[in-house]
Amino acid sequence: MNIPRTSFARIVIIGGGFAGISLAKKLSKQEVQVVLLDKHNYHTFQPLLYQVSTGGLEPDSIAYPIRKILKDFPNFHFRLALVEAVKPLTNDVITDIGILKFDYLVIASGSKTNYFGNSEIEKHSMAMKTIPQSLNLRSLILENFEEALLTNNLKERNALMNFVIVGAGPTGVELAGALAEIKKGILPKDYPDLDTRSVQINLIQSSDRILKEMSENASKKAEVFLEKLGVNIWKNVRVTSYDGKTVTTSSDLTFETATLIWAAGVKGATIKGLDVGDFITKGERILVNEFNQVKGFKHVFAIGDVACMESEEFPNGFPMMAQPAIQQGKQLGDNLLRWIEQKPMKPFIYKDKGAMATIGRNKAVVDLKHFKFQGIFAWYVWMFVHLFFLIGFRNRVVVFINWVYNYIRFDREARLIIRPFKRRLKR
Amino acid sequence: MNIPRTSFARIVIIGGGFAGISLAKKLSKQEVQVVLLDKHNYHTFQPLLYQVSTGGLEPDSIAYPIRKILKDFPNFHFRLALVEAVKPLTNDVITDIGILKFDYLVIASGSKTNYFGNSEIEKHSMAMKTIPQSLNLRSLILENFEEALLTNNLKERNALMNFVIVGAGPTGVELAGALAEIKKGILPKDYPDLDTRSVQINLIQSSDRILKEMSENASKKAEVFLEKLGVNIWKNVRVTSYDGKTVTTSSDLTFETATLIWAAGVKGATIKGLDVGDFITKGERILVNEFNQVKGFKHVFAIGDVACMESEEFPNGFPMMAQPAIQQGKQLGDNLLRWIEQKPMKPFIYKDKGAMATIGRNKAVVDLKHFKFQGIFAWYVWMFVHLFFLIGFRNRVVVFINWVYNYIRFDREARLIIRPFKRRLKR
Numbered sequence: 005m006n007i008p009r010t011s012f013a014r015i016v017i018i019g020g021g022f023a024g025i026s027l028a029k030k031l032s033k034q035e036v037q038v039v040l041l042d043k044h045n046y047h048t049f050q051p052l053l054y055q056v057s058t059g060g061l062e063p064d065s066i067a068y069p070i071r072k073i074l075k076d077f078p079n080f081h082f083r084l085a086l087v088e089a090v091k092p093l094t095n096d097v098i099t100d101i102g103i104l105k106f107d108y109l110v111i112a113s114g115s116k117t118n119y120f121g122n123s124e125i126e127k128h129s130m131a132m133k134t135i136p137q138s139l140n141l142r143s144l145i146l147e148n149f150e151e152a153l154l155t156n157n158l159k160e161r162n163a164l165m166n167f168v169i170v171g172a173g174p175t176g177v178e179l180a181g182a183l184a185e186i187k188k189g190i191l192p193k194d195y196p197d198l199d200t201r202s203v204q205i206n207l208i209q210s211s212d213r214i215l216k217e218m219s220e221n222a223s224k225k226a227e228v229f230l231e232k233l234g235v236n237i238w239k240n241v242r243v244t245s246y247d248g249k250t251v252t253t254s255s256d257l258t259f260e261t262a263t264l265i266w267a268a269g270v271k272g273a274t275i276k277g278l279d280v281g282d283f284i285t286k287g288e289r290i291l292v293n294e295f296n297q298v299k300g301f302k303h304v305f306a307i308g309d310v311a312c313m314e315s316e317e318f319p320n321g322f323p324m325m326a327q328p329a330i331q332q333g334k335q336l337g338d339n340l341l342r343w344i345e346q347k348p349m350k351p352f353i354y355k356d357k358g359a360m361a362t363i364g365r366n367k368a369v370v371d372l373k374h375f376k377f378q379g380i381f382a383w384y385v386w387m388f389v390h391l392f393f394l395i396g397f398r399n400r401v402v403v404f405i406n407w408v409y410n411y412i413r414f415d416r417e418a419r420l421i422i423r424p425f426k427r428r429l430k431r
Numbered sequence: 432m433n434i435p436r437t438s439f440a441r442i443v444i445i446g447g448g449f450a451g452i453s454l455a456k457k458l459s460k461q462e463v464q465v466v467l468l469d470k471h472n473y474h475t476f477q478p479l480l481y482q483v484s485t486g487g488l489e490p491d492s493i494a495y496p497i498r499k500i501l502k503d504f505p506n507f508h509f510r511l512a513l514v515e516a517v518k519p520l521t522n523d524v525i526t527d528i529g530i531l532k533f534d535y536l537v538i539a540s541g542s543k544t545n546y547f548g549n550s551e552i553e554k555h556s557m558a559m560k561t562i563p564q565s566l567n568l569r570s571l572i573l574e575n576f577e578e579a580l581l582t583n584n585l586k587e588r589n590a591l592m593n594f595v596i597v598g599a600g601p602t603g604v605e606l607a608g609a610l611a612e613i614k615k616g617i618l619p620k621d622y623p624d625l626d627t628r629s630v631q632i633n634l635i636q637s638s639d640r641i642l643k644e645m646s647e648n649a650s651k652k653a654e655v656f657l658e659k660l661g662v663n664i665w666k667n668v669r670v671t672s673y674d675g676k677t678v679t680t681s682s683d684l685t686f687e688t689a690t691l692i693w694a695a696g697v698k699g700a701t702i703k704g705l706d707v708g709d710f711i712t713k714g715e716r717i718l719v720n721e722f723n724q725v726k727g728f729k730h731v732f733a734i735g736d737v738a739c740m741e742s743e744e745f746p747n748g749f750p751m752m753a754q755p756a757i758q759q760g761k762q763l764g765d766n767l768l769r770w771i772e773q774k775p776m777k778p779f780i781y782k783d784k785g786a787m788a789t790i791g792r793n794k795a796v797v798d799l800k801h802f803k804f805q806g807i808f809a810w811y812v813w814m815f816v817h818l819f820f821l822i823g824f825r826n827r828v829v830v831f832i833n834w835v836y837n838y839i840r841f842d843r844e845a846r847l848i849i850r851p852f853k854r855r856l857k858r
Contacts, residue, residue, distance in 0.1 A: 006583060007624075045573060046847045062489040062829075064845040071621040072844065081624060084577040084852060101581050136849055146472060150511040154528050156433060194498040197434075197508060398836045398844050402829055409825045417499065417825050418491040420473045421511070422563055 005102040007081050012037045013344060016097055016106035018087050018275065020047050020070045023308025023329035024112035025395075030337020032077040036344065039081045039104060041097070046070060048135055049394055051326065052403075054175060056138040057145070058182040059416035063135045065402045068395040087113070089276035092304045108303050108340060111275060111290060112333070115309035115324050118269035118287075128248040129266040132175060141265065143421045145183075148262055149195055150421075159260065166204045166261040168251055170243045171268035172214035174361040177226055179265060180207045181363040184233035189414040205235045206259060210242040210268070215369070217323060218359050222369035225378040229363040243268070270324055272310040285312045289321055294351035296336050307332040313352060326393070327357050362386045365411060432529040434508050439464045440771060443524055443533035445514050445702065447474050447497045450735025450756035451539035452822075457764020459504040463771065466508045466531060468524070472497060475562055476821055478753065479830075481602060483565040484572070485609035486617075486843035490562045492829045495822040514540070516703035519731045535730050535767060538702060538717060539760070542736035542751050545696035545714075555675040556693040559602060568692065570848045572610075575689055576622055577852075586687065593631045593688040595678055597670045598695030599641035601788040604653055606692060607634045608790040611660035616841040632662045633686060637669040637695070642796065644750060645786050649796035652805040656790040670695070697751055699737040712739045716748055721778035723763050734759040740779065753820070754784050789813045792838060 012035050017024045020042035031038050046067040055061040074080045085099040090109060097104040117133055119126040130141045145167075152164040167183055169176045183205045191200035207214070207230065213223040214230075214237060230237060242254035243264075251259040272289035282299055285291050289312035291299050296311060298304040308329035312321035322328035332352060339349040360382065362368040368383040370376065387407065394400050410416055439462050444451045447469035458465050473494040482488040501507045512526040517536060524531040544560055546553040557568045572594075579591040594610055596603045610632045618627035634641070634657065640650040641657075641664060657664060669681040670691075678686040699716035709726055712718050716739035718726050723738060725731040735756035739748035749755035759779060766776040787809065789795040795810035797803065814834065821827050837843055 006581070043852075044848070045577065062491040063849065064489040064847055067847050069621070069844065069846040072842075072846070075620040075623075083580070084574075084848075135847065136851075139849070147511075150472065153510070154433070193502040194496070196502075396844065398833070398840075401832055401836070405828055405832065406825070409828070413825075415499075415825075417496065417823065419496040419499070420491055420494050420562065421471065422490065422566070424563070 005083065005099070005104045007039055007083075007104070010037050010079070012079060013107040014039065014105070015108040015110065015340060016041065016104060017110045017112055018042075018090075018097070019112035019114055019308070019310075020044070020082075021050075021112060021114045021308060021329065022326045023114070023333040024110070025070075025073060026330045026333030027110060027112065027307065027337050028074060028077070028080070028333075030334050031340065032074075032080070034341055035079075036340070037079045037081070038077070039083065039106075040070065040074065041083050041085045041087055041099065041104075042070060043084070043086045044070075044134075045084050046135075047073060047395060050133070051174075051390060052394075053132050053135070053138045054179045054182060056135065056418070057132055057141040057179065058186060059142060059419040060182065060410055061403060061406055062418050063139060065399050065406070066394070067135055068399060073395065087275055090304075091277055092298070092301050095303075109305065110336065111278065111298075111304070111306040111310055112308045112329075113273040113275060113310050115270040116273045117266060118271040119266065120269065122245065125243070125246050125264070125266060128246050129170075129264040131266050132179070133270070139422060142418075143423045144263060146419060146421050149191065149198065153195065153197055162202055162204075163249065163260045164262045165198075165200070165202050166206070166259060167263050167265065168206045168208065168259050168261045169265045169267060170208045171266065172207050172209035172237070173217065173267060174215065174359070176207055176209075176265075176267040177215060177230065177361050177363060179267065180205050180230060180235045181233060181367070184230070184235050185364050185414075186416065187234065190416065206238060206261075207235055208238045208241050208243055208253070210240070212239050214239070215361055218361070218369065219371045219376050221376055222361070222371050222378065226361060226363055226369050229367040229369075233364055270309065272312070274310060278304070278306075285314075286320060287312065295339055295349045296332055296352060305336055307336055315354070318354070322354055323359075325359070328354055331355060360386050360389065432510065432526070432531045434466055434510075434531070437464050437506070439506060440534040441466065441532070442535040442537065442767060443468065443531055444537045444539055445469075445517075445524070446539035446541055446735070446737075447471070447509075448477075448539060448541045448735060448756065449753045450541070450760040451537070452497075452500060453757045453760030454537060454539065454734065454764050455501060455504070455507070455760075457761050458767065459501075459507070461768055462506075463767070464506045464508070465504070466510065466533075467497065467501065468510050468512045468514055468526060468531075469497060470511070470513050471561075472511050473562075474500060474822060477560070478601075478817060479821075480559050480562070480565045481606045481609060483562065483845070484559055484568040484606065485613060486569060486846045487609065487837055488830060488833055489845050490566060492826050492833070493821065494562055495826060500822065514702055517731075518704055519725070519728050522730075536732065537763065538705065538725070538731070538733040538737055539735045539756075540700040540702060540737050542697040543700045544693060545698040546693065547696065549672065552670070552673050552691070552693060555673050556597075556691040558693050559606070560697070566849060569845075570850045570852075571690060573846060573848050574852055576618065576625065580622065580624055589629055589631075590676065590687045591689045592625075592627070592629050593633070593686060594690050594692065595633045595635065595686050595688045596692045596694060597635045598693065599634050599636035599664070600644065600694060601642065601786070603634055603636075603692075603694040604642060604657065604788050604790060606694065607632055607657060607662045608660060608794070611657070611662050612791050612841075613843065614661065617843065633665060633688075634662055635665045635668050635670055635680070637667070639667055641666070642788055645788070645796065646798045646803050648803055649788070649798050649805065653788065653790055653796050656794040660791055697736065699739070701737060705731070705733075712741075713747060714739065722766055722776045723759055723779060732763055734763055742781070745781070749781055750786075752786070755781055758782060787813050787816065
């Protein structure tokens, strides 16, 4: 890769997510050369992907061009590249655009959908981890209704109007709530020819409560909110297969559906060269020490979702969400500069800022360390925090205006089916 | 198609563009049944497509769900369908979702890119008539720069940074201006590793002036504006072929480019059953009389770009743009209601409201009937008119904010490469 060497140490960062970007920002204007690699030319604000899928926001509003984030930083280089492997012994990153030498390597490749080895579910279900996936899901949801109009076969029509969401973490809960609001507010107007009361939203969770990473109060209240919106919640049910038509589960329950959304888990997006043996833990995350160093190397680091730093409070690593990623990125930035200045590095200490999820208008649950609350105030807090963490002034303004508009009008206008519409029903 | 018959006459409209939607609005709340068919579930505001291609606006802001436009109209049905043929003798519309009977048929299928029979150009060039095409072009432009970074071959790099636009109508002129502003305002910051001064924007026009449908003054001034922005204008040059690498022309001129944007012409998007012989004229438009009736039929109409109504002032039909389409849609709505009430129809009279094109910040040209002006005031008029004609309050607000932001910041933030990135260079 034709990036000129300078007298500065070269730090290669793989991934422009929360972890990679917060590290990059820390290293700005320092005497290091930074090369950031990502397979997209933009940073995605993943917590709002479900709003793209449900027509509430436009994709460009929750993403941001990586080059623009880095444009004021000297000594920075971005390359749109797919990393194929890393060779920590020879300091090489192998990509589809060539080989890159590094002095320090930071793996911030995030996480990917975990199908737990079930390739049938992987093939037939929809995921929601990227912008293209979210746009696909948006198209599919709308296509379902267009197709439901065309069939007189009741079973077929019901399957098209049945949405099964697997996994009741924040993603699953937020998506279920948004779909329920669409059912109530938009479908009856948009599809007067359809009996939209038949629309079913099923949320399936393998454990005994939803939002199981949050407090019991949050779980309970979220359940009440969802049920008020008409979402069917199935707890202690494990989905075992889906052939594109029928969902089977560990119990007698089955669902006939054209749409299975898989939000049941994520795993580390590891990279060849550090993806086997001692390097990885349960959940396929790369094991790191308290300085985010990968086992056996001093100059190779992993941060964010892909990294597993074991601690007393979190023996399986920190939760795979934005906060640990952002904090680790910042801390590693400091540590790298310390190291280069031959000062000792500082161990990472996670500041748990809590968790939150929104269910629908005026309905959210928030767990702070010393204060847990639910309802309309939680909803305002949720919105404020998400606006605050969005990158870019324009994005914040556009998202804010969309939210105000959607709130006042009970609407979501980003309802374009952009992909070519392939009909699935035969006639 | 399972749309129930009522006691009202059924009017089938093919196409949800300016003509189809303005007709549909006229027929709202009347005692007729209306079925609108379109291959997209949204109405596209075509005059702003070039801003989607150049990152200035998000696609959802210039499109609007058709169901939402029609939601308050009783007796209205929308179907997402591809029309395969019409049978005016038996009152049938053949679509990919079944056959539909009509009492009155209105063809408002618009226009499509005219390659004048050159299939090689069609294969290798980009067009900009739809949202998906515009998003593709946006991705390609950004991909070009990402790829230019990777090659040391000067010829290859220059080809990636050379943009050739064929056709200097409003689309070509507006696109050329926007690209020139990107070259100046965004590229040097986003691609510090590239010598972006090598970026070339070539605008090719077969006749002796650009914007040839507008006044001489507008043409001259637009040319001055474009040249100031660094666009190379080639007049009296006809492009003869493009193999994906080299553009050849009627003169000695050739261009080595990875990107040819074809904006050289449109033709009627006719429909099988009315697309041959006496039905169509030059430009493949359906010949209609002063009531928009298709030759030989009383109950089959064509409006907008696809219709050719010959008049003294416009012997080859009205210009293929929004105004004639909107006006014909309204007038036909009135006429259909008159006819159903057994009153005589009124002939269509085109009110020429003029034409306008924007070249860049503070630069536009406006031709009104009695008043032609160019420059900053024209630019304000252009913006006001486009905001006014956009459908939807949210769209107007979001577009306005984007424009204000882009103006103040010299920026265009919608720079996501959404489609999967396929590299073209071999390495």
